[in-house]
Amino acid sequence: MTAVIEVYCKKCNENFTLITKGKNREQIEEILQKQNGFECTAGNHVELDNPMNYWVLGKIIDKEVPSDLEKLQDLKNSYSEVYTTSELQEKYKVSGFSFGTCICENKSNGKKAYFDFTRIGNDRFYYKLSEVG
């Protein structure tokens, strides 16, 4: 079991939890208030101010949290293509970023593809949203 804090996002109207890493509610609030930008993983929106303008903190509870390996497996079950940064660069040429989405060109067929990304543990994983052309 892991201690997590319940969070409600006023912008995307979603509930989720954050791992407390041994911090109490006040300490978490203080850390969040110092951030100058974040991606709300619940609704995938990127904001340039601090999360406390969007998030309402709830109770700290104990919860069964999936391991990094389980999270990666979930991601692979949900999307056809999942890559680390170096794997992505082997298959795709990154042409830019737009609203938190990575725009790529498939090196083998020239098709344009859109990837979103998430952090699991210390690694960033890209997962394919769609392909055009």
Ligand SMILES: [Zn+2]
């Ligand atoms: Zn949100």
